Amino acid sequence: MAPDDRDILDTLAQTAPAPPDVHWGRYRAELSEKLEARRARRAWWRRPVPVALSASLAGALLFFAVWGGYRNGTGTDFTALEETVLGGRLGLLQQYAVVERLDLLEELDVIRNLDRLAAGRQG
Amino acid sequence: MEPTDEVLCERVAGRDEAAFDLLVARYQERAYRLAWSILRNAEDARDLSQEAFVRLYEAAGSFGGRAKFSTWFYRILVNLCLDHRRKNRWWQRWARDERDDPSGESLLDRQPAPGADPADALGRERASSSLWAAVDRLAPRQRAAVILRVREELPTAEIATVLRCSEATVRVHLHRALAALRKTMEKS
Known part of the structure; x- marks a missing residue:
């Protein structure tokens, strides 16, 4: 460190201003109050919060378990049922054009009769 | 023979109130003076030096003894003061002349x-x-x-x-x- 720098530090050390006086009794009393307040706050956080959190978590798990089971067991979701059935017939759906033609063949007799009926009316 | 600061800090970790009181008695003036030197505000210095003691009480168990107790405690205090200055920078600059x-x-x-x-x-x-x-x-x-x-x-x-x-x-x-x-x- 340069001599100039040492001089500056020495000057600062010798002329350091003193802080305003403090009433140490009051200072200690305030400190005790703060410490007590912090202890109370920590105690509040330590005890009820974890208990409440655990209870809420357990409650939530129970609710979802019971409600989920209830919905799956007794609910009548027709869309879901239809999707399941259609899912089972996926192979059939892929050949939908053929199915349509087969349907037409099944109805061929009816279609022929319709033609006859139309001819009878004209005649 | 008086117990060292480090021994007292260990006792504080075990929630020894008398040890804490003794440490406060040893460091209160230094803590306040140091905080005031950084903050130049008596009220803030009092408040933050007290907060440093509260943190000391809470964190005494984490004092590993690798550094001197005084160094560890000053670290708590100086960090509090620097954080305080950082948070209040905008108005402290403006009110620089108003400081005590x-x-x-x-x-x-x-x-x-x-x-x-x-x-x-x-x-x-x-x-x-x-x-x-x-x-x-x-x-x-x-x-x-x-x-x-x-x-x-x-x-x-x-x-x-x-x-x-x-x-x-x-x-x-x-x-x-x-x-x-x-x-x-x-x-x-």
């Missing part, structure tokens, strides 16, 4: 008188006032490094532990701070 000064002088009063004789006592007082005013204007960590060196007479290694930086960084802080202070001295 034991001399009761305004910033204008603290400026050196033109042509003052350095040998003159009044001149010296003005010079030192302007020097301390320049310390107030330093960047927070430079200022903390200077104060820890000047007021607490900490070596560079301990200042580095308190400020959580390397010794080289502390040297840089001190070098820059002293360069700024030298300029102030030259002007005055």
Whole structure:
């Protein structure tokens, strides 16, 4: 460190201003109050919060378990049922054009009769 | 034989109230003085030095004994002060003149008188006032490094532990701070 720098530090050390006086009794009393307040706050956080959190978590798990089971067991979701059935017939759906033609063949007799009926009316 | 600070801190970790009281008694003046040197506000210094003791009480168990107790405690205190300054920077700059000064002088009063004789006592007082005013204007960590060196007479290694930086960084802080202070001295 340069001599100039040492001089500056020495000057600062010798002329350091003193802080305003403090009433140490009051200072200690305030400190005790703060410490007590912090202890109370920590105690509040330590005890009820974890208990409440655990209870809420357990409650939530129970609710979802019971409600989920209830919905799956007794609910009548027709869309879901239809999707399941259609899912089972996926192979059939892929050949939908053929199915349509087969349907037409099944109805061929009816279609022929319709033609006859139309001819009878004209005649 | 009086127990060392480190032994007392261990006892505080075991929630020994008497040990805590003894540590507070040993450090309250130093803590308040150091906080005031950084903050230049008596109320804040009182509040933050008390907060440092509360943190000490809560965190005594984490004092590993790798550093001296005083260094560990100063680290808590200085960090609190630097955080406080950071949070209140905008209005503290504006209210710089309003801070309490034991001399009761305004910033204008603290400026050196033109042509003052350095040998003159009044001149010296003005010079030192302007020097301390320049310390107030330093960047927070430079200022903390200077104060820890000047007021607490900490070596560079301990200042580095308190400020959580390397010794080289502390040297840089001190070098820059002293360069700024030298300029102030030259002007005055």
